[in-house]
Amino acid sequence: MVEVITMALQILAFLIIGYMFVVMLFYIVMFFISAFQLRSQYELNEKDIYEEMAESIDTKPISIIVPAFNEEVGIYSSVRSLLSIHYPEYEIIVVNDGSKDKTLQEMIERFQMKKVNRIVKQSIASKEVHAIYQSTLYDYVYLVDKSNGGKADALNAGINIARFPYICSLDGDSVLERDAFLKVMKPIIDSNEQVIATGGSIRIANDCIIERGELMEVRLSKRPIVIMQVIEYLRAFLLGRVGLSKHNLLLIVSGAFGVFQKEWVIKAGGYAPNTVGEDMELVVRLHRLIKEGNYNHRIEYIPDPVCWTEAPESIKILRRQRSRWQRGLFESLWLHRNMLFNRKYGNVGIVSMPFFLFVELLGAVVEFFGYLLVVIGIFTSFIYIELAILLFMMTFLYGSILSMTAVLLEEWSLRKYKNTTDIIRLFLYSLTEAFWYRPLTVLWRCEGLLQVFSKKKQWGEMTRKGISK
Template sequence: MITLENIIRKFEIFTAFYSVIYILIYIILAILSYLAIKSYYNSKYYLHKDILIKSNHTLGVSIIAPAYNEAFTIVYNVKSLLLQDYPKFEVIIINDGSTDDTLQKLIDEFSLVKVDFFYQEKITTQPVKGHYKSINPVYAKLLIVDKENGKSKADASNAGINSAKYSLFICTDVDCILRKDTIAMLTKPFIENTTKVIATGAAIRISNSCEFKDGMLYKSHYPDTFFPRFQELEYLRSFLFGRMAWSKTNCLLLVSGGLGMFDKATVIEAGGYWHQSLGEDMELITRIRRLMHEKREPFLIKYIPESLCWTEVPSDSVIFLRQRVRWARGLIQTLYLHKKMFLNPKYGKTGLVILPHYFFFEFFVPILELLGIIVLTIDILFFSVNYDFLFIVSLFVYLFYTTITLISIYLDQLVHRQYSSIRELSTLIVMVFLEPILYHPINVYASLKGYIHFFTNKEKKWGAMTRQGFINAKD
C-alpha cells in the first residue's frame, strides 16, 4: 500500500542519492578546473601576446557593442573600447533605436558623418537606417550603426555582425570596460590550436565600487552593497571554477554575452543570435555546437582564466530579480529549443554530457529544493524526524557549498591577487558563509518564477537596467 509516509521516505532516498552525485560532479569539476588553470599558465607564453600586439599580420577583430539609451555613459565607454592595444581592430557601436540623445552625443563627440556603406544583411534584423564614421582620423576605427529598435540585444548584435569587416568579432556590452590586451588574449586560442576554434571567453569581474582612470581599471575594490557583494562570489565560482573545467573537456556551453570572441563565418552560418531568446549567449553557443556536430567538423570552444572585462551588475532587488528571472527562463527556453540533442549520441559531448548536466544539475536544482522544503514541512508536522541526522546532513551540504566558493577565492587570489586590502578579502570570505542563508534563497525564488513564466507563456520582457556609472579615480 502506497502511503504519504512511503512517498516521503522514497523522496528522501532519492534526494540523498542525488546529493552524492552532485557532490561528486563538483569534486571532478574542481580537479579539472585546477588542471586547466595550471595548463594555461604553463603554456601562457608559448605565443606571447606582445607578438600579436606588434605584428601587422595578425587576425583582424571587430568589437560589437549594442547601445540603447546609454547617453549618460556612452562617450566614456566608447573611448574606453577604442583603447585596445592591438594593431587591427574596429569598434562597432549599434544605436538600437535609442529614444534619448545617445546618437547625437556620439555625433558631437566623435565628429561623425553619415557615410555610404555596403551593408549585407546576412542575418535578418530590424531595418538599419545608416552608418556613421568620423572625419577625425583619431577615431578611424569607430563605426556607428543606427537602426530601428529590435527589442533585444540579439537583434542589435546581429546588425553589428552584418556590418563587421573582420573574420573574428567580440560581442560585449557598451558599459563594459575591457583590459587593454583583451583582443590579444582572446585571439591567442584561435592561433595556437590546430583544431578549429569557434569561440573564446574569459573571466568577467564586477565594476561596482571599482575605480577607473582614463577608461581603464585603476583600483579594484570588493563591492560595498548587498547584491553586488554576493554576485562577486557567483562570478568567481562560475568563471574560474565551472567554466575552466568545462573548457578543459570541450564542453563549454556558455560564453558570457558581456565578453566573448567568435568566428564570424560560423555564427552567420548558424543564423546569428536568436532575437526571441532570453538567454541569447547560451542559446548561440548551443546552436553553433549543434551546427558543428551536424557538419561532423571538429571544433573547440576555449575559456581563459584572465580577468579581461569589468561590468556593472544590478545593485537593487527589483533589477536583480528581473535579470535572474530572465536568466532562468532563458535556460529552460534553450533546453527546450534544443531538446532533440538531449542524450543523442549524434551530438557528442553536447548531447550526452553538457545538456544533461544543465537539465539535471542546473534547471532541476531549484525545483528539488522547493520539493525538499515541502517534504520536510510535512515530515515535521505529521511524522517523526531524526533531527540529529537532519542537522548533520544540512551542515555537510552547507560546508560543501562554502568550501567550493572558498576554493574559487583561493584560485582567484593565486592567479589575480584582485583585492587591494586584507580587509576587503576578509569581508569577501565572511560573505561566503552568509551566501547560502541570505542570498541563495533569493536566487531559488527567481529561478522558480522564471520557470513559471516560461510554462505559463507570460509575456517576455528584457527590461532596462539603471546604471550608476563608473567611479573615476582621483589623481
Template structure:
C-alpha cells in the same frame, strides 16, 4: 505521537531521497569541476605582460570587430567608445550599434567623434530590424556607428555582424569595460589553433567599489554593498570554476554576452543571434555546437581566465531578482529548444556533460531545492522523517555549499591573485559562508520565478536600472 500510514512514510522518504540525491549530483558536478579547473589553471601557459603579448601576436593576430549594442546610453556612450578605441590590438574596428535609442545617444556620438553619413556595402545574411544609416569619422577610420530601428540586443548584434568585415567579432555590452589587453589575451586560442577554435570566452568581473578613470579600472576594491559582495563570489564560481572546467572538458555551453569572441563566418552559417529569447548568448553557443557536430568537423569552444571584462552588478534585491529570473528563463528556453541534444550520442560530450549539467543544475535544481527547503524540515517536524535524513539534507545544503565557494576562492588566490589585499579574501571567505544562510535560498526562489515566467511564455528583459560605476 501520530501513527502514520506506511504509504505516507514511504512518500515522505521518497521525497527526502529525491532531494538528497539531486543535491549530491550537484555537489558531485561541482567537485569534478573544481578538480578540472585546478588542473587547467595549473597547466596554463605563463601569463605574459602586455608588451610581450604584442611582440608575440601582433603580426599574426586576425582582425577583430568589436560590436557594442547601445540603447539609451547617452550618459556613458562617449567614455565607453573612447575606452574601446584605446584597446591594445593591431587590427580592430569598433562598431557601435545604436538600437533605436529614444534619448540623444546618436547625437552625442555624432558631435563627439565628428561622424558623417557613409555608404558601405553589407549582406543581409542574418535578419534584423532596418538600418537607418551608417556613420564614420574621417579622423577615426576604425570607428563605425550603425543607426537602426529598435529590435533588442540580439537584433543589434546581428546588424553589427552583417556590417562588420573582420573574420572575428567580439560582442560586449556598451556599459562594460574591457581591460586594455583583453583582446590580445582572448585571441590567443584562435592564433594557436586557427583550424579548430571557433569561439572564446573571457572572465567577467564586477567593478562595484573599484576605482574607474577614463574607462579603465585603475584600482580593484571590494564594494561595501553585501549584494555586490555575494555576487563577486558567485561570479568566481561561475567563471573560475564552472566555465574553466567545462572548457577543459570541451562541454562549455555558454559564453557571456558581455564578452565573447566568435568566428564570424560560422555565426553567419548558424543564423546569427536568435530572436525571441533572453538567453541569446547561451543559445548561440549551443547552435555552434550543434552545427559543428552535425557537420562532423573538429572544433573547440574555449574559456580562458586572463582576459577580463568589468561590469556592474545590481545593488538592490528587486533588480537582482529580475536578472536571475531572466537568466533562468534564458537557460530553460535554450534547453527546451535543443532538448533533442540531451544524452544524444550524436552530440558527444556536449549532449552528455553540457546538457546533463543544465538538466541537473538549471532545470531540476531550483525546483527540487525549493521543495527541500519546505518539505524536508516540515516532514521531520511532524515525525515522518528521522533525524538522519534532516542531517544529510543540511550537510548537502550548507556544508558542501560552503566548501565549493571557499575552494574557489583558494583557486583565485593560488593561481590568479587579482585581489590586491589579503583582507579582501578574508571578507569574501566570510561572504562565501554567509551566503548559504538566506541568500542562496532566495536565489533559488528567484530562479523558480524564472521557471514560472518561462511556463507562461513571458518575454522581455524587464527594467534593469544601473547606478553607474561607483563605490557601492
C-alpha cells in the same frame, strides 16, 4: 494518511540528499580539473608573448560590436575604454537599438560622428537600419542607428556591418582590461583557427576605480548583494567554465565578452531574436554544426582576459536578471532538446546538455524543495529532525562550500583582488550564502521557470549608475 505523507516526505528528502551528493562529486572533479588547468597557466602570460602577437601578421583583425539600448550613462566610458586596448587592428561598431534615452546623441556628440553611405550585405536578417555614422575623431568607430529589435537583433545588424573575420560581442556597460583581446585571441591563433569561439571572464566592477574608461584599481564592493554576485561569478567562471572548456563541453560564451569567427556565426544563422538567452543558444547551435559536419573545431573559455561590468545593486533588478537567465537557459535547452543524450553530438549531448538540464535548470527546483523540507522538518513532525539537519548540512555544503573553493581558486591563480582583506571578506561572505543569498536566487530561478509557461518574453530594464569617472 499522516504516515503516508511522512514516508513520502522522508523519501523525497533522501532523494534530494542523494542528488546534492552526486552534484557535489561532479563539482569536486571539476574543481581539480579547474585547479590544475589554472595553476598550469599561472604566471605564463609573459608580456613579451603578447607583444609578439600584437606585431604578428597572424593576429586577425576584430570587429567589436556593442549593442546599446538606453545606455547613455555608460556607453561613452565603454567605447572610450576600447580606444586604448592593446590590439593591432580593430573596429568598434556601436548599435543603437532604438534607445529611448540619449544614447544616440551621446555617441554623436562625444565622438563627433557624421553620416556615411555604406553598401551593407545583409547576411543575417535584422530590423531596419536608419543610418550609419562614422567618427571624425577615430575613423574606426562606427554607430548604427536601427529600429528596436532586442539585443540579438542588434548584434545581427552589427555583424552585417562588420568588415573583419572575427567579431566580438561586448555589453555597453563594460570595461576591458588593456590586453584582453590579445589574451582571448591567443587560443584562436595558436590552434590555426580550429578554435572558432572564445570567451573571457566577467567580473564585477562596482566600486572599482575606473577612470577615462580604464581600470585603475580593483576594489570589492561594501554592499552584501554585490559581494555575493562577485562570489557567484567566481564560481561560475573559475569552477564551472574552466572544467567544461577543457573537454570542449562549454555551452555558454558570455554575451558580455565573447569572440566568434564571423563565418561560423553567419553559417549558424546569427543570433536568435526569439530567445532571451541568445548567447547560449548560439553556442549550442555552433556545437550542433560542428558535430553534424564532423568538424574538428573547439569553443574555449579563457580565464585571464577580464571584462569588468556593472552588477545590479538592488534586489528588484537582480531578481529580474536571474529570472531572465533561467528563461534563457530553458529556451536554449528546449530548442535543442534532440541533442540531449544523443550520441551523435558526442560529449556535448551526453555530458553537457544533461548537466545544464539536471544541475543548472532543474537544480533550482530540487534546491527549492530541499529548503522547504528543512523548514518542514524544523517546525513539524513529518520529517525527523536529524534528517532535516542532514539535509541542511548538504544544502550548506552544496552552496557555501563550493563558493569558498571558487574564492580559493581566485586567490591561487588569477589574483585580481590584491587586497588580502578583500579575499578574507569574500571567503567569509561565501560561508553565509546558504543562509540567505542562495535561497533568494533559487526562488528567482524557479520564478523564471514559471514565467516560461506564462510566455513572458520581456528582458526587463536595468537601471545603471555608470562605472567610470
